[in-house]
Amino acid sequence: MSTDKKIYQPNPAFAKHAAINSMDAYWKLQNKAIEDYEGFWKKYADEKIDWLSGYDKVLDESDAPFYKWFTEGRLNVSNQCIDRHLADKAHKTAILFEGDRGDVEEITYALLSLRVNKMANLLRHEFNVKKGDRVVLYMPMIPEAAYAMLACARIGAIHSIVFGGFSAEALKDRIEDAEAKIVITADGAYRKGKPYMLKQVVDSALEEGGESIEAVLVVKRNNEEINWVEGRDHNYNELITSQHAECPFEAMDSEDPLFLLYTSGSTGKPKGVQHSTAGYILWAQMTMEWVFDVKGDDIFWCTADIGWITGHTYIIYGPLAAGTTTVMFEGVPTYPDAGRAWKMVQDHKITQFYTAPTAIRVLHKMGEDEPKKYDLSSLKVLGTVGEPIDPPAWKWYYETVGNSNCAIVDTWWQTETGGHMISPLPGATPIKPGCATFALPGIMAEVLDYQGETKNDGGLLCITKPWPAMIRNIWGDPDRYVSAYFGDVSKNGTPIYFSGDGARVDEDGYITIVGRVDDVINVSGHRMGTAEIEAAVKKDDHVAEVAVVSRPHDIKGESIFIYIVLKEGHINKDIKNHINELLANEIGNIAKADHIIEVPGLPKTRSGKIMRRILRSIAKGEEITQDISTLEDPSIVEQIITSAREA
Ligand code: PRX
Numbered sequence: 001m002s003t004d005k006k007i008y009q010p011n012p013a014f015a016k017h018a019a020i021n022s023m024d025a026y027w028k029l030q031n032k033a034i035e036d037y038e039g040f041w042k043k044y045a046d047e048k049i050d051w052l053s054g055y056d057k058v059l060d061e062s063d064a065p066f067y068k069w070f071t072e073g074r075l076n077v078s079n080q081c082i083d084r085h086l087a088d089k090a091h092k093t094a095i096l097f098e099g100d101r102g103d104v105e106e107i108t109y110a111l112l113s114l115r116v117n118k119m120a121n122l123l124r125h126e127f128n129v130k131k132g133d134r135v136v137l138y139m140p141m142i143p144e145a146a147y148a149m150l151a152c153a154r155i156g157a158i159h160s161i162v163f164g165g166f167s168a169e170a171l172k173d174r175i176e177d178a179e180a181k182i183v184i185t186a187d188g189a190y191r192k193g194k195p196y197m198l199k200q201v202v203d204s205a206l207e208e209g210g211e212s213i214e215a216v217l218v219v220k221r222n223n224e225e226i227n228w229v230e231g232r233d234h235n236y237n238e239l240i241t242s243q244h245a246e247c248p249f250e251a252m253d254s255e256d257p258l259f260l261l262y263t264s265g266s267t268g269k270p271k272g273v274q275h276s277t278a279g280y281i282l283w284a285q286m287t288m289e290w291v292f293d294v295k296g297d298d299i300f301w302c303t304a305d306i307g308w309i310t311g312h313t314y315i316i317y318g319p320l321a322a323g324t325t326t327v328m329f330e331g332v333p334t335y336p337d338a339g340r341a342w343k344m345v346q347d348h349k350i351t352q353f354y355t356a357p358t359a360i361r362v363l364h365k366m367g368e369d370e371p372k373k374y375d376l377s378s379l380k381v382l383g384t385v386g387e388p389i390d391p392p393a394w395k396w397y398y399e400t401v402g403n404s405n406c407a408i409v410d411t412w413w414q415t416e417t418g419g420h421m422i423s424p425l426p427g428a429t430p431i432k433p434g435c436a437t438f439a440l441p442g443i444m445a446e447v448l449d450y451q452g453e454t455k456n457d458g459g460l461l462c463i464t465k466p467w468p469a470m471i472r473n474i475w476g477d478p479d480r481y482v483s484a485y486f487g488d489v490s491k492n493g494t495p496i497y498f499s500g501d502g503a504r505v506d507e508d509g510y511i512t513i514v515g516r517v518d519d520v521i522n523v524s525g526h527r528m529g530t531a532e533i534e535a536a537v538k539k540d541d542h543v544a545e546v547a548v549v550s551r552p553h554d555i556k557g558e559s560i561f562i563y564i565v566l567k568e569g570h571i572n573k574d575i576k577n578h579i580n581e582l583l584a585n586e587i588g589n590i591a592k593a594d595h596i597i598e599v600p601g602l603p604k605t606r607s608g609k610i611m612r613r614i615l616r617s618i619a620k621g622e623e624i625t626q627d628i629s630t631l632e633d634p635s636i637v638e639q640i641i642t643s644a645r646e647a
Pocket of ligand 1: 263309310384385386387388389410411412413414415416436499500501513515516522525526527
């Protein structure tokens with residue numbers, strides 16, 4: 001990907017005070033982990049976690065790949081994120097909230113404590129939510145979403161956040177899979193100066209199913225009129241006032257699930273990625289300190305939505321565990337204009353800014369010189385996540401946003417990894433643009449083939465040792481956990497975690513992420529399985545067969561490209577609209593296709609397997625170099641190329 005051969009050295013003034021301040025320091029740490037893996041992790045677990053009672057084993061591999069960390073230890077994540085900071089940070093801002101309309105609220109650690117305790121009492125006493133119960137959050141980006149997450153953690157309930165852009169059908173599926181007891185939502189919120197509504201999606205989801213739900217707790221944010229189901233729906237704003245200000249936290253086991261987060265895989269329905277308590281929170285805090293180098297009075301802003309893993313780890317858990325100030329933003333960075341994000345950086349003196357390449361490309365396109373109108377001198381570290389960043393976007397981010405002073409941390413990780421895995425360290429790593437560089441200390445990343453042999457010129461990105469923040473299971477489906485992550489690659493008979501991504505390693509040991517090698521596509525940093533999209537398209541009565549691939553897109557990184565074979569007749573606007581409507585209803589607006597083309601047939605092998613690689617190449621406009629002689633009907637390829645050209 002990288003055409004820019006220049007290597008960008010860390011800013012020496014910054015490096016002087018950085019947590020990891022040179023490549024020597026990096027290698028020292030990494031070698032320590034290689035020599036004594038458990039000793040390495042023990043040091044940090046002892047240093048960073050406020051144990052209520054100690055653990056007996058650092059890593060238990062006896063039931064691999066169901067790894068356990070810090071077994072028998074007891075802790076509570078809301079204590080890690082709140083209570084333990086109260087002695088010296090009670091008056092420090094924990095959450096700096098900015099609403100879409102510019103309203104700002106500074107929530108100190110003391111106030112956060114009060115609100116989380118009250119919400120925990122509300123859940124525990126009014127709704128009988130107990131340790132281990134599942135709570136679905138379908139929330140906008142408002143502080144109450146953070147209170148709800150931390151309140152669940154406090155009482156040991158397992159939250160499962162469903163991104164507010166997902167449809168009623170997708171919400172219903174997730175509620176049912178998790179067998180959740182309660183949904184916490186809001187009437188709606190504000191976006192681009194206008195109210196938008198969420199509660200109606202919950203109503204539709206529960207009309208269709210979701211029978212495990214006993215109550216819906218509704219935060220009133222925009223006070224627009226909403227439908228109200230007596231007996232089921234409860235008003236948070238009214239109930240919260242009478243709650244007791246103290247709620248003792250549960251002593252959770254290290255391995256108790258902290259949350260579920262559904263994500264797409266290459267087959268079947270989205271899977272409930274299950275994260276642990278101790279290992280997850282440990283790594284969330286460590287990566288804040290290493291990768292973002294937060295300290296002192298830093299103001300950290302991650303622009304993700306809490307509905308994604310980035311929002312979990314780097315808006316809520318990581319920053320708060322590290323005792324920093326985290327910015328939470330309700331709106332979009334392009335409203336009221338392309339300077340909104342930069343104005344926020346200036347107004348709040350933001351020190352670390354973390355966003356996705358898609359957002360960088362949009363902001364770049366909308367206002368090349370916009371950052372220059374603001375004082376961005378507070379910035380120290382710029383981060384990116386979710387998809388490969390292209391050199392023009394990288395360069396603009398570095399030069400215009402960062403004034404060639406800030407390190408860019410291109411962080412590679414996944415919902416399943418809990419936190420960053422491969423990333424530059426801002427005070428240490430000489431950066432090659434577009435390259436995620438090195439595995440963080442303690443993380444053993446290798447690029448292998450299916451037999452576990454090194455394949456640095458292009459292979460499968462694997463993590464060869466378990467790590468504390470790793471996925472523990474797929475909710476209710478341990479077999480799928482094993483097959484999805486440990487089923488493809490093994491070394492000397494030991495199954496190895498395979499990420500689904502392809503990567504390569506250059507002569508200096510730098511890792512570059514190439515993209516997914518499975519049937520998962522990444523639209524604007526949002527991960528979607530082609531199988532899910534295909535299942536939705538098949539619900540259209542005209543469709544006989546369907547295959548979904550991605551096509552490169554200037555802003556979104558990838559867009560959805562759908563090939564359909566019709567039962568009869570020809571494609572028209574109505575069919576296309578209906579297919580997109582189905583995608584919006586079944587999954588959400590993010591799943592709408594940019595291209596839907598009709599083809600006479602799909603390229604299949606004699607055994608009936610669709611050759612997606614050919615379809616991918618055609619969607620990209622590439623020449624077909626693959627051997628097509630094994631196809632059942634090789635002539636179909638030429639016909640598909642013609643249809644694609646005409647579309
Ligand atoms: O393909 C990789 C891509 O995003 C996938 C993970 O998606 P998700 O679980 O939704 O989490 C996104 C936020 C952590 C990965 O398998 N990806 C993530 N970060 C990068 C990336 N691709 C290239 N460079 C990155 N920095």
